[in-house]
Amino acid sequence: MxxxxxxxxxxxxxxxxxxxxxxxxxxxxxxxxxxxxxxxxxxxxxxxxxxxxxxxxxxxxxxxxxxxxxxxxxxxxxxxxxxxxxxxHTPGKTMTDPASVEPIVWRGDLQKNDLPRAAASDLLSNDAALLEFLIATKKTGLAIVEGMADDVDAGMTVARRIGFLRETNFGVTFEVMSKPNPNNLAYTSHALPLHTDLPNQELAPGFQFLHCLANEAQGGGSTFADGFAIAEDLKTLDREAFDLLAKTPIPFRFQDGEYDIRKHHTVIQLDHFGTVSEVRFNAHIASVFDMPADQMDAYYRAYRTIMAMTRDPAYVMTTKLNGGEMVIFDNRRALHGRAAFDPSTGFRHLRGCYVDRGEFDSRIRVLARGVEAAKAA
Amino acid sequence: MxxxxxxxxxxxxxxxxxxxxxxxxxxxxxxxxxxxxxxxxxxxxxxxxxxxxxxxxxxxxxxxxxxxxxxxxxxxxxxxxxxxxxxxHTPGKTMTDPASVEPIVWRGDLQKNDLPRAAASDLLSNDAALLEFLIATKKTGLAIVEGMADDVDAGMTVARRIGFLRETNFGVTFEVMSKPNPNNLAYTSHALPLHTDLPNQELAPGFQFLHCLANEAQGGGSTFADGFAIAEDLKTLDREAFDLLAKTPIPFRFQDGEYDIRKHHTVIQLDHFGTVSEVRFNAHIASVFDMPADQMDAYYRAYRTIMAMTRDPAYVMTTKLNGGEMVIFDNRRALHGRAAFDPSTGFRHLRGCYVDRGEFDSRIRVLARGVEAAKAA
Missing domain, CATH: 3.30.2020.30 (NE0471 N-terminal domain-like)
Structure with missing residues (x-):
């Protein structure tokens, strides 16, 4: 009563x-x-x-x-x-949010077949299928879309079903292939150790969509690691390193002829509740550390510890994307990388774009609204 | 030696x-x-x-x-x-940054004529003039461009000289005028109390460009206040309120048929050094507060204190934009608002877009590079 x-x-x-x-x-x-x-x-x-x-x-x-x-x-x-x-709206209680999804962390033993997976045609035509897939993708931070059209714009078409694209200095979309005069290591045939993209931005892009158009070169296997799993284990195993990485801002910087984008950030980001909300790890564009000299040994120890974890098979899953597949991952959680490839042995071309977390979550909420309305009808 | x-x-x-x-x-x-x-x-x-x-x-x-x-x-x-x-790169020393500009705070006695001001044609054609204007705009967080072409795209053209535009759920650009079926109070003829745009986004847009194409209606005067000045004074006058506003995240939310974008943020944001880096104030889209009931009275006291400051003539400058002027302001620092207007008395049309702080700062650095090179030559 x-x-x-x-x-x-x-x-x-x-x-x-x-x-x-x-x-x-x-x-x-x-x-x-x-x-x-x-x-x-x-x-x-x-x-x-x-x-x-x-x-x-x-x-x-x-x-x-x-x-x-x-x-x-x-x-x-x-x-x-x-x-x-x-x-x-009882005070002290956070409002229910369909986009509030508890992450399920994973480690190096995750198989490609274990990932959330959906057919592009389903995602494009079926709201309920899209909602289910988006929630699954938020849980793991990594998922596969299969049956992509053999069309350079096919990845954008799926991404735009979720939200508008996040533009960056590399454009609204970007081509991952070996290029002359590259302004980014991704545009070479070199190996790319695991990293997150663009921590030099104030807000690194959220979900990344990488559509594999061709992957015929020798080498070029993809690697992924769950930054939340690494951070969780680091917190248990080496609390001092975890705290230094969560509290010490370091400079990140990208520069070329047109841009010079710099920002200090911590490698591990905690939210208002102290929960890990983001991992930023990118040794390529980590700039020159600027903490006082007497703090550097301790910081380097912590930084090398997490760096070693990003190279440890206990955390790194290795797979090869096939032409017609697209990988989606939360760039602020999942690290990605690739093995070197030999461009003389075949063509390798991935096309990428980003949708930020805000728009991704908004789509979940609006789709959930539609599903609720359908249930009520 | x-x-x-x-x-x-x-x-x-x-x-x-x-x-x-x-x-x-x-x-x-x-x-x-x-x-x-x-x-x-x-x-x-x-x-x-x-x-x-x-x-x-x-x-x-x-x-x-x-x-x-x-x-x-x-x-x-x-x-x-x-x-x-x-x-x-001496450890303990932050690298020199041409975009690192000390803010000059201002209060309600600021006159429109005191603002940094430049002609659109100079900004479009002269790198040194653009660099000087961008640095001046960063200092005050508010500036005027005059001599804008009578063209709905003229504001975007100036903004794109600085960086690519930040897209939001309201589009790449947005029309501020009275519209049928508005999804935002800006699109009515109602008064808009001072606010910052889109604190419901994870990263609120940085610099806002509002090109005044027509301002012939009765009413519709523009108001601005420097959130950094308000925060600075609040810190001195009422430290308890300042701390509550800097430490308590509150929910912000915008929803319409297509979007439901939510985020918890503090009203006052401190950077890694404890300096105020951002003010988020928007009573229209502040959602239902969710702190525990026994903390609400104290929080409401703090929130009402800053709200009263945003309505105090000591902080609010009032001006009227003329057709052919564009105002630029740091949306994460300067609050903006307007008086109600009577759409039956004349047309009022502003067109807006955003360039984020990261791209704004990058343009300063790249322009400064060019100026240095010219000096060295």
Missing amino acids: TSVSLRGDHRAVSVRLPNGTYADFPALFLRDNCATGFHPQTLEREFDLTSVPAGISISSAEIEGNELVISWATEDLQSRYTLDWLCA | TSVSLRGDHRAVSVRLPNGTYADFPALFLRDNCATGFHPQTLEREFDLTSVPAGISISSAEIEGNELVISWATEDLQSRYTLDWLCA
């Missing part, structure tokens, strides 16, 4: 919610979220919080049907909140 | 630099930055730091002309570093 009582000088209400728990809702919180304060079309808040006093108080609070009805002591206004809304 | 000595078991060198200061350079730091380890064209590091032992030591260190020459005890290699390089 839902019940309600005024608390703390009428400056909060305590509600017994339908699930049996009691929750406190402060008066200012309720006033700030009164439906009358929002624009009906844009859903944006137009209410001016400074138009009411800080000490706003409630004159009465009642349950009517499935709504909490508040009258205000200081204002001629009735505010209504559904019990569903109160459950969803 | 430059001199050099080995220290700490040959695991570092101490160098007396041409400016008379002594600096220590650890062996691993020098080895990691030996020029032989970098790709000659991409300038990226190919050297594998794990290929040398952690305890690497130096057999000899000498000054030859303007170079430090190191021979390694553990490797048959000679490494050379110019004294200029050693000065620039």
